[in-house]
Amino acid sequence: MTRPVLLVTRRLPPAVEARARRDYDARLNPDDAPRTGDGIVGLAQGASAILCCPAERMDARTIADLPDSVRVIATFSVGYDHVAVEAAKARGIAVCNTPDVLSVATAETVMLLILAAARRAGEGERLVRAGRWDGWAPTQLLGTQVSGRRLGIFGMGRIGREVARMARAFGMAIHYRDQVRLPPDLEQGATFHENDESFLAASQVLSLNAPGGEGTRRWLNAARIALLPGGAVVVNAARGTLVDDAALIAALRSGQVGFAGLDVFAEEPKVDPGYLALENVVLLPHLGSATTETRDAMGFLALDGIDAVLAGRRPGNRVA
Numbered sequence: 001m002t003r004p005v006l007l008v009t010r011r012l013p014p015a016v017e018a019r020a021r022r023d024y025d026a027r028l029n030p031d032d033a034p035r036t037g038d039g040i041v042g043l044a045q046g047a048s049a050i051l052c053c054p055a056e057r058m059d060a061r062t063i064a065d066l067p068d069s070v071r072v073i074a075t076f077s078v079g080y081d082h083v084a085v086e087a088a089k090a091r092g093i094a095v096c097n098t099p100d101v102l103s104v105a106t107a108e109t110v111m112l113l114i115l116a117a118a119r120r121a122g123e124g125e126r127l128v129r130a131g132r133w134d135g136w137a138p139t140q141l142l143g144t145q146v147s148g149r150r151l152g153i154f155g156m157g158r159i160g161r162e163v164a165r166m167a168r169a170f171g172m173a174i175h176y177r178d179q180v181r182l183p184p185d186l187e188q189g190a191t192f193h194e195n196d197e198s199f200l201a202a203s204q205v206l207s208l209n210a211p212g213g214e215g216t217r218r219w220l221n222a223a224r225i226a227l228l229p230g231g232a233v234v235v236n237a238a239r240g241t242l243v244d245d246a247a248l249i250a251a252l253r254s255g256q257v258g259f260a261g262l263d264v265f266a267e268e269p270k271v272d273p274g275y276l277a278l279e280n281v282v283l284l285p286h287l288g289s290a291t292t293e294t295r296d297a298m299g300f301l302a303l304d305g306i307d308a309v310l311a312g313r314r315p316g317n318r319v320a
C-alpha cells in the first residue's frame with residue numbers, strides 16, 4: 001500500500017523523524033535549509049500533509065498555491081500566527097499545533113530571562129569571558145531582587161499559568177491581564193486586572209505570554225511602558241511582535257525599564273541593533289521550548305494531529 005506523502009520543512013529530532021519515516025513517505029530536510037513559501041509549494045506537490053515550523057510564513061498566498069492533495073498543516077509550535085488560518089479554512093485544510101507539551105520548558109525560559117535580566121547575568125558573563133573581571137567588589141554589577149516582587153503576566157494561558165506556578169516559588173505575587181478572568185482553580189490566588197492601567201502599575205516584573213498576531217501587535221508600546229513602575233523588568237518569550245522595539249529601547253536607555261530579557265523578535269533572526277548596544281538587556285535566540293524532551297513531545301503531538309486528520313478524526317490539537 002502506498003503511504004501518504006508528508007512534507008517536513010525542517011530537520012526534526014531523530015525520534016520524530018524516525019516515526020515520520022515509519023508512517024509516511026516522508027520528505028525530510030536533512031540539511032535543515034530554511035524554506036520559503038515558494039519552496040514549500042514546490043516540495044508539497046503530491047503531499048497529503050505538511051509539518052512546518054514557526055520560522056516559515058505559511059501566508060495566504062502560500063496556502064492558496066498549495067496543491068489540492070494537502071489536507072493538513074501541522075506546525076511544530078504552539079503559536080500559529082505564521083499560518084494564515086482563514087486561508088487554510090477556505091481551502092478545507094486542517095491546521096494543528098503543539099499545545100501543553102511545551103508549557104514547562106517555555107516557562108523555564110521565562111524564569112531564566114527574569115533572573116538573567118534582573119541579576120545582570122549577560123553583563124557578568126561578558127565581563128568574565130572578555131578577561132575584564134578584576135575580582136569581587138561590593139558595588140559590582142548590582143541587580144535587582146525578584147523574590148517577593150509583583151509579577152504581571154500578560155496572557156494567562158497554559159504557559160502564563162506555568163510561569164505563575166514557578167514564580168510563586170520565588171515568593172512573587174502574581175498579577176495578570178487576560179480577556180476574561182480565570183476560574184479560581186486556574187487563578188490560584190493571582191490578581192486579575194480588568195484594565196491595562198492597573199495591571200501595568202502593579203507589574204514590577206512584566207512577562208509577555210500572549211499569542212502573536214494582529215490583536216497583540218506592538219501591545220507593549222511607549223504609552224503602556226510609561227505606566228510600569230520605574231525600573232521595571234520586562235521579559236518576552238512569546239512573540240517579538242508584541243513589543244514596539246523603538247519604545248522599549250528608549251525605555252531601557254532612560255531607565256524607565258531597568259532590565260529586559262528577550263527570547264523572541266519581530267523579524268527573527270534579525271534583532272533591532274538598538275538592543276545590541278545596550279548592556280541591560282539579555283538576548284536569547286528563541287530558546288523557549290528548546291529541550292530534548294519537549295522537542296520530541298512537540299514532534300509527536302504534531303504527528304498525532306496529522307495521523308488523526310488523515311484518518312478522518314478531529315484531533316484535540318486542531319486549531320482550524
Ligand code: DGY
Nearest residue numbers: 076077078079288289
Ligand atoms: C512556539 O511553540 O510557538 C514557540 O515559539 C516555539 O518554541
